[in-house]
Amino acid sequence: MKIDYHMHFERGSYDFDWVQGFFDAAARRGLDEIGISEHSHGFTDFEHFYYDDLILDDSFIGDFQKKWLKKNKFKCPLDDYFTFMDELKKRGKPVKTGIEVCNFQDQKAVGELLDRYPFDYRIGSVHFLRGWAYDSSEIKAEWDERPLQTIYEEYAEEVEHLCAGGHYDVLGHPFNIRLFKYIPTFDVTPYLERVAKAMKKADMVVDINTGTRYRYPIEEISPYPDFMEIAADFGLPIITTSDAHEPEDCGAYIDEAITYAKRFGYTQSVRFQGRDRSFVPLG
Numbered sequence: 001m002k003i004d005y006h007m008h009f010e011r012g013s014y015d016f017d018w019v020q021g022f023f024d025a026a027a028r029r030g031l032d033e034i035g036i037s038e039h040s041h042g043f044t045d046f047e048h049f050y051y052d053d054l055i056l057d058d059s060f061i062g063d064f065q066k067k068w069l070k071k072n073k074f075k076c077p078l079d080d081y082f083t084f085m086d087e088l089k090k091r092g093k094p095v096k097t098g099i100e101v102c103n104f105q106d107q108k109a110v111g112e113l114l115d116r117y118p119f120d121y122r123i124g125s126v127h128f129l130r131g132w133a134y135d136s137s138e139i140k141a142e143w144d145e146r147p148l149q150t151i152y153e154e155y156a157e158e159v160e161h162l163c164a165g166g167h168y169d170v171l172g173h174p175f176n177i178r179l180f181k182y183i184p185t186f187d188v189t190p191y192l193e194r195v196a197k198a199m200k201k202a203d204m205v206v207d208i209n210t211g212t213r214y215r216y217p218i219e220e221i222s223p224y225p226d227f228m229e230i231a232a233d234f235g236l237p238i239i240t241t242s243d244a245h246e247p248e249d250c251g252a253y254i255d256e257a258i259t260y261a262k263r264f265g266y267t268q269s270v271r272f273q274g275r276d277r278s279f280v281p282l283g
């Protein structure tokens with residue numbers, strides 16, 4: 001079974017013509033099912049978490065992030081999203097309702113909010129390191145200001161914090177901190193193991209995500225092979241995803257992701273329904 005559970009409608013609106021492009025691309029690539037994982041920053045319900053957590057001072061990062069929060073964010077309440085997704089399901093679309101939630105510090109409050117909605121699955125993703133949106137190319141210069149080992153240390157800490165919250169089914173794009181091609185020369189094994197251990201304890205699934213393959217300089221699938229080996233050793237389940245932000249990218253490189261997963265011994269993918277899991281043949 002070919003599934004893609006990580007993509008975003010949010011560059012358009014909840015409009016049937018706009019989202020049809022995603023279903024068309026899915027059909028073209030032979031996908032059996034897709035899942036939408038809107039960012040938490042699309043919803044008014046999450047706005048205060050961003051203002052609590054992000055660096056928003058007069059620094060280089062703060063200046064950018066203040067503007068970022070004003071651009072195409074917090075467009076509607078979660079209720080509107082569910083209304084739209086339920087209508088898509090009613091029309092017979094092979095679609096699941098997911099969400100991609102940023103790594104907020106107040107996990108308890110986030111959990112309470114998420115529990116009010118019947119998601120098919122929840123992805124938790126580290127998008128901020130101590131309030132810095134490290135994946136934004138506009139503030140990429142910050143990478144040169146921080147020791148790479150500190151970045152790895154903070155990434156592992158953020159993952160541990162997110163997993164310990166216990167509110168997520170999937171860890172989004174593990175170790176996408178390689179995205180701008182800052183490659184460590186120190187031994188990263190302890191960080192890989194910490195992340196795998198935290199995921200195992202929280203019973204979380206690995207998001208094998210091709211977004212970093214076609215949208216970032218590293219041009220590789222996340223997580224990269226060293227983490228995949230450890231994930232397989234830990235017996236962490238997987239999904240394969242495209243992280244599409246445009247309709248035509250739905251299912252992008254999904255065959256490559258399936259072949260990649262098989263390299264590490266995977267033969268099954270997780271399928272979600274109301275946060276229950278079943279295992280289906282991969283590909």
Ligand SMILES: [Zn+2]
Pocket residue numbers: 100125127172173
């Ligand atoms: Zn993400």
Ligand SMILES: [Zn+2]
Pocket residue numbers: 006007008037100243
């Ligand atoms: Zn995403």
